[in-house]
Structure formats: C-alpha cells, structure tokens
Amino acid sequence: MKIFTSAQIRSIENAVIEKEGVTSIELVERAASAITWEIMSRWRPSRPMMVFAGPGNNGADALAVARMLADEGYTVTVLLFNVTDRGLSDACRHYRDELTNVPGVSFTEITNDFNPPVITRDAIVIDGLFGSGLKEPLKGGFKSLVDYINSSNATIVSIDMPSGMFGEWNEATLSRDVVHATLTLAIEFPRLSFFIQDNAEFLGEWKVLDIKLASNESRGEQSPYYLLEKKDVKRILRQRPEFCSKADFGSMLLVAGCYGMIGASQMAALGALRSGIGRLTVHGPRCGFIPMQTSVPEAMFHADQHDIVITDISPKHEYDVVALGPGIGTHDYTVRAVENFINMSTNPLVIDADGLNCIAQRPNLLEHVPPMSVITPHAGEFDRLFGPHTSHESRLKTAVEKSAYYSIIILLKGRYTSVVRPDGKIYFIGSGCQALATPGSGDVLTGIVGSFIAQGYTPDLAAAIGAYIHGMAGTLAAENDGTFGVLATDVARNISKAIRDILN
Ligand SMILES: NC(=O)C1=CN([C@@H]2O[C@H](COP(=O)(O)OP(=O)(O)OC[C@H]3O[C@@H](n4cnc5c(N)ncnc54)[C@H](O)[C@@H]3O)[C@@H](O)[C@H]2O)[C@@H](O)CC1
Ligand SMILES: Nc1ncnc2c1ncn2[C@@H]1O[C@H](COP(=O)(O)OP(=O)(O)O)[C@@H](O)[C@H]1O
Ligand SMILES: [K+]
Known part of the structure; x- marks a missing residue:
C-alpha cells in the first residue's frame, strides 16, 4: 500500500x-x-x-x-x-x-x-x-x-x-x-x-x-513510501518448481560467532535454512565446530585458524552471498579481518550486529562496502555507525541520506522496520510483534535476508520480504507461546510456516 x-x-x-x-x-x-x-x-x-x-x-x-x-x-x-x-x-x-x-x-x-x-x-x-x-x-x-x-x-x-x-x-x-x-x-x-x-x-x-x-x-x-503487505510478498515470492534441486537456491557463507556467542551463528544459520537456502557454510572460530555441527547439522562449518575469534575471512569458494556479523565480537583481530574482507569484496553483502560494530571502529570502511549491500542495524548499532540521534524520525532521515551516499540498503529494525533504498524509497514492515524482542531474533533475520539474496532476489526486495517473513514468523510463534516466552529458535521454526501461509 x-x-x-x-x-x-x-x-x-x-x-x-x-x-x-x-x-x-x-x-x-x-x-x-x-x-x-x-x-x-x-x-x-x-x-x-x-x-x-x-x-x-x-x-x-x-x-x-x-x-x-x-x-x-x-x-x-x-x-x-x-x-x-x-x-x-x-x-x-x-x-x-x-x-x-x-x-x-x-x-x-x-x-x-x-x-x-x-x-x-x-x-x-x-x-x-x-x-x-x-x-x-x-x-x-x-x-x-x-x-x-x-x-x-x-x-x-x-x-x-x-x-x-x-x-x-x-x-x-x-x-x-x-x-x-x-x-x-x-x-x-x-x-x-x-x-x-x-x-x-x-x-x-x-x-x-x-x-x-x-x-x-x-x-x-x-510515492516513495510503501507499506509492505502480505499480498505484496506473495507477488514477489517465487513458487518452487517441481523439478528443482538445492543448486537452484543459491549458496551462502555466514561469517558468525565467537567464544560465548556461537548461539548467534546457530540462529542466523537456522534463519537461512528455514527460508530455503540451497547451501550454507558457516565460518567461525574453531570453538564453534562441535556446537554447530551437532546443533545445525544441515550447515557446513569452515573453521578459522583461531580458537575463539575470527581472524581471517577468505572464502575458499564462490558464494552467491556473504552474510557477516552475528556474534563475531569486536576483537582487534576480527576488526582487521572484517576490514580486509570488505576491502576485497565486490558483491553485495549482508552486514549485521558486530559486523557493524567493527565498521564503527573504522568509519572509512563504509566507503568500501559494495553497492547494494544490506546493513541491518537496530537503533543502537545505527547510532554507533552514524552518530547519536535523539529520535527515530531523525534516524530515518539519516538512513535516507546515508543510503543514497553509500549506495547501500539500510534495514533499520524496530516495531516498524524500514528498508531504505538509495533512491529514497522506503518499505515499511509491520508484520512483527513484541514477541520478537528476544535475544537472537535479529540474527535470524540476517540469515533470512542473506538466504533470499542467494536465491536470486534483489537485495532491496530480499531485505523487505525477509523482514516481513521474519515478523510474521514471530507473530505465528506468539500465537502459540504468547509475547513473553518466544525464543529466537521458535521464530526460526515458524519461518517455513509463514512462507507457506503467504504462498497459499
Ligand atoms: N482525506 C480525505 O479525503 C477526506 C478528509 N476528510 C477530513 O478533512 C480533514 C482535512 O480537512 P481540512 O483540510 O479542512 O483541514 P483541518 O480540518 O485539519 O484544519 C484546517 C483548518 O485549521 C486551520 N489551522 C491549521 N493549522 C492551524 C493551527 N496550527 N492553529 C489554528 N488553526 C489552524 C486552518 O486555517 C483551517 O481553517 C482530514 O483530516 C479529514 O478529517 C473527510 O472529511 C473526508 C475525506
Ligand atoms: N516490539 C517489537 N515489535 C515488532 N518487532 C520487534 C519488536 N522488538 C523487536 N522487534 C524485531 O526483532 C528483531 C530484533 O533484532 P535485534 O535487536 O538485532 O536482536 P538481537 O541483537 O538480539 O538479535 C528486529 O527484527 C526487530 O524489528
Ligand atoms: K483530529
């Protein structure tokens, strides 16, 4: 609308x-x-x-x-x-x-x-x-x-x-x-x-x-402003053909996790898998190997040389998309690894959470983020990147300005999530509810957005339909568990149901 x-x-x-x-x-x-x-x-x-x-x-x-x-x-x-x-x-x-x-x-x-x-x-x-x-x-x-x-x-x-x-x-x-x-x-x-x-x-x-x-x-x-509704998402989402294989649904490298935050890798991986990614590899510190391989056996794990933090992001294969940031921390080694990786990247990335906090320590790095990348800050991460704001309105105005300046898509999270495009268009998404205010739910969103880019949706639409489906998954989870007790894993578990509801 x-x-x-x-x-x-x-x-x-x-x-x-x-x-x-x-x-x-x-x-x-x-x-x-x-x-x-x-x-x-x-x-x-x-x-x-x-x-x-x-x-x-x-x-x-x-x-x-x-x-x-x-x-x-x-x-x-x-x-x-x-x-x-x-x-x-x-x-x-x-x-x-x-x-x-x-x-x-x-x-x-x-x-x-x-x-x-x-x-x-x-x-x-x-x-x-x-x-x-x-x-x-x-x-x-x-x-x-x-x-x-x-x-x-x-x-x-x-x-x-x-x-x-x-x-x-x-x-x-x-x-x-x-x-x-x-x-x-x-x-x-x-x-x-x-x-x-x-x-x-x-x-x-x-x-x-x-x-x-x-x-x-x-x-x-x-109008540059658009409220994304279920019927829009239905129009954008493509049905899976009967004759298909996982090779048709893209590959994604998820760079996530550090000692004490391997859960973030799990949530983001579940977000990607439940939204239909064809192949998923997770890159994380060595301490993530056993937990990831046991809790998310569907994902491959590529171990960093370091035991507890990520020190090097050098993909060994071509991936359709790299999503970067959930739970990686801001250790100096990791900041450097993020810096090197962004400097050599040319395809759109998805950058969230500590990925953004690492960039905040090297503000010039934003200049090198590939065009049409999606960054997914909440208000705190947004202010760390772009300076303090005293209102959500001023944050939205800054998002419009920065999106155009850096040619990136800014997905600003909240009750109404706004997906801001470099041409000034803003999609508003209101499908979520307060059940989503739970640790790890943002990580799930990173996985979803990355997965849709890998599946061939343009980054702006991947961000918009990803945010809609994420919100709806949270709302479906709340129908069972109320608004207090929903876990991020419950949100992830309801993604496939949300997609099924939208397509039917
Ligand atoms: N959008 C639509 O298609 C429709 C709108 N309608 C109604 O019409 C409203 C708009 O009507 P109007 O354009 O007459 O506007 P308003 O009724 O909002 O106000 C206009 C009046 O307020 C005065 N005014 C404006 N700012 C003031 C201020 N700060 N202090 C004191 N006075 C001030 C103006 O001089 C003018 O007399 C809508 O909000 C809606 O309620 C409906 O009647 C029918 C359909
Ligand atoms: N009250 C709310 N209503 C709707 N959605 C919400 C609400 N609170 C949080 N969310 C959504 O939940 C997610 C939280 O993300 P984030 O703050 O990054 O969490 P985390 O860092 O714990 O993963 C965002 O997608 C946000 O839009
Ligand atoms: K009124």
Whole structure:
C-alpha cells in the first residue's frame, strides 16, 4: 500500500471531487459513517460522547459523527471552536447548521473565551480539532485545550490524526501539544508518521477506515513510501518448481560467532535454512565446530585458524552471498579481518550486529562496502555507525541520506522496520510483534535476508520480504507461546510456516 503525504491526499481528494462529481459533503458523510460505525462497535450508548470540533473538514467529520451518534441514541456534547480568522469550512458550516436542533445533542459554538467542561472518566472524547490541514504546531488556546483533553482520564478517539500531529515529520512538535489518542481512526490512508516510533504515544491504537475514496485516483500517484503487505510478498515470492534441486537456491557463507556467542551463528544459520537456502557454510572460530555441527547439522562449518575469534575471512569458494556479523565480537583481530574482507569484496553483502560494530571502529570502511549491500542495524548499532540521534524520525532521515551516499540498503529494525533504498524509497514492515524482542531474533533475520539474496532476489526486495517473513514468523510463534516466552529458535521454526501461509 502506498503511503501518501497530506498534500497528495488533498490532491487525490480534489480529483475525486472534480472527476467523479462527489461533493466534499458526501466525502465527510462517508468518513463520518465509517467512524460512527467503528465507535458503535466498541462503546455502548450509555457512554457519554464529548465532541471537540475544529474549523476545517476534520471538524466537519466530528460534527457529522455527533449527529449520527445522537441518531443512534448516544448522549452527545459538542464544542465547536470557531475562533480563527478564516472562519469555518463550507462542510463544517453545513454540519453546524444541521446540528443545532438535533435532540440528544448539547451544542456550543465557541467564538471567544470558554470555560472548559468537566470531562468525566467514562466519557469518550472525539477529537476532531485538526487533521491533515494543520499548518504549524498548535499554540495559544488550542495548545491549552489539547493539554486539558490530555489531562482527562477519558478515552480519546482521534479522527484521521491526533490533533496537533503532522502526517509526515513531527520533530518540531512537543509531545504535550498533541492529543494523546487511545484510538486513531485514519480516513482512507495511513500516514508516514504512523510508522515512526516517536509518534506511537500520540496515536494509540490506529486503524484505517476505507471510504472508497481513492482506488482510481491513487493508483497513478507516485510515492516513495510503501507499506509492505502480505499480498505484496506473495507477488514477489517465487513458487518452487517441481523439478528443482538445492543448486537452484543459491549458496551462502555466514561469517558468525565467537567464544560465548556461537548461539548467534546457530540462529542466523537456522534463519537461512528455514527460508530455503540451497547451501550454507558457516565460518567461525574453531570453538564453534562441535556446537554447530551437532546443533545445525544441515550447515557446513569452515573453521578459522583461531580458537575463539575470527581472524581471517577468505572464502575458499564462490558464494552467491556473504552474510557477516552475528556474534563475531569486536576483537582487534576480527576488526582487521572484517576490514580486509570488505576491502576485497565486490558483491553485495549482508552486514549485521558486530559486523557493524567493527565498521564503527573504522568509519572509512563504509566507503568500501559494495553497492547494494544490506546493513541491518537496530537503533543502537545505527547510532554507533552514524552518530547519536535523539529520535527515530531523525534516524530515518539519516538512513535516507546515508543510503543514497553509500549506495547501500539500510534495514533499520524496530516495531516498524524500514528498508531504505538509495533512491529514497522506503518499505515499511509491520508484520512483527513484541514477541520478537528476544535475544537472537535479529540474527535470524540476517540469515533470512542473506538466504533470499542467494536465491536470486534483489537485495532491496530480499531485505523487505525477509523482514516481513521474519515478523510474521514471530507473530505465528506468539500465537502459540504468547509475547513473553518466544525464543529466537521458535521464530526460526515458524519461518517455513509463514512462507507457506503467504504462498497459499
Ligand atoms: N482525506 C480525505 O479525503 C477526506 C478528509 N476528510 C477530513 O478533512 C480533514 C482535512 O480537512 P481540512 O483540510 O479542512 O483541514 P483541518 O480540518 O485539519 O484544519 C484546517 C483548518 O485549521 C486551520 N489551522 C491549521 N493549522 C492551524 C493551527 N496550527 N492553529 C489554528 N488553526 C489552524 C486552518 O486555517 C483551517 O481553517 C482530514 O483530516 C479529514 O478529517 C473527510 O472529511 C473526508 C475525506
Ligand atoms: N516490539 C517489537 N515489535 C515488532 N518487532 C520487534 C519488536 N522488538 C523487536 N522487534 C524485531 O526483532 C528483531 C530484533 O533484532 P535485534 O535487536 O538485532 O536482536 P538481537 O541483537 O538480539 O538479535 C528486529 O527484527 C526487530 O524489528
Ligand atoms: K483530529
């Protein structure tokens, strides 16, 4: 699913109005019925509804919802804030006029000062102050109003977006100047900001409501941001032909492990094998020989000359891909081995974990990472490589810049993993869940991404579908074991099931 900017959404909306002859009132009506339906499915008419409406079409949505809820027997208190110089939008004025005499609605239009009403604990606050038309961070009276709403203990439902939040970048916004919603009901499209972890506290749970606005208009519109869904992965994944052999599914060298972290080699090896690699060789220190050969007998093991750390990475054969980093530590010998190896590499690599920490000790080394390599940092590894960041948003912006500069793919891990390409395209992946916050789950991902590159997928798609399948495997594992007890090996065990589910 493409993720559009607020400006693009506005132009899609205008195109629908012009080309299809749909009026803006009709659009508000559609949005409001979807929102009302969602509210009614969650809360009974005994819950008092308190509607805060702004001067634009977000306010119009809120006023229309107020009328619909009153029609369904809810008790509704409405406050319309008509305090800006520009007055009300046409749709907002239309719904205001319609609301003034509806039974069950207590309506107040505020044009000047007002005394804030008591918001009881059992109230459902409907936040229709501002949506995608917000021009600058809230200040003055609106800022105080938002603070007041946030300080209530009520349930807050934000229409389209929490008021005060922007659809894209929010670094300038202080969290206290944004409504902290319990539930955000986005109209037709999710926004870029929904996938950035800093905004999770504003959004609460979020859901996109389909109002059949845009299928034709949005199809041709380009966007650099994309939410990867199951149907996309299904389209990208190739079925295995009946007449096939392991030679058709590529070979991978996994450089992983050191004394005390051989588990990382195991997790990454399982990730590669469970996602269909044809041949897997693991290079690690000699101490890894027995554990790897007994716990992952499907993988070959190539021993370094050193007992406990990797000192030399000189592949003896041609491999379709080399994945480097899980559990290798940052011993001087290993840093040097990584440096020598990267300097002589020409094909795309997958670099994770300590592989990245070794590079962080030789920052110039990034210049020599082969183009279209995939690096897979979590936030800590990212900051070690590219300097400290104070927000996820700034990390994402740096990822876009560095991906272009070094011509590499940056897979930045998190609740929503983002796969950033050098041309600025970002795939967001949200298939995972909190069960994945467990040691070794990142190593499993390294194995998966390497395996898909070896199988012939381009590195950007290998990273994107790899992250999707990894997340889904974690979610499937959580269906059995809950979110606390999933092990990285459970994630690996569910990879094949995830792939089967996607293909069926
Ligand atoms: N996207 C769509 O296709 C649809 C959108 N609809 C709704 O329309 C909304 C967008 O409507 P609008 O474009 O009218 O925008 P908004 O309702 O978000 O706000 C616009 C108004 O707020 C004022 N304003 C902006 N920033 C301000 C600030 N910092 N302080 C004080 N006032 C400020 C503007 O001058 C304008 O009067 C969406 O969020 C959604 O709720 C729906 O009604 C129907 C379909
Ligand atoms: N709350 C969460 N929701 C979804 N995915 C998560 C969550 N926490 C972690 N993950 C995923 O789990 C993996 C953890 O990787 P990483 O931090 O490298 O772990 P490790 O170093 O232990 O292997 C990443 O793919 C990340 O996206
Ligand atoms: K809102």
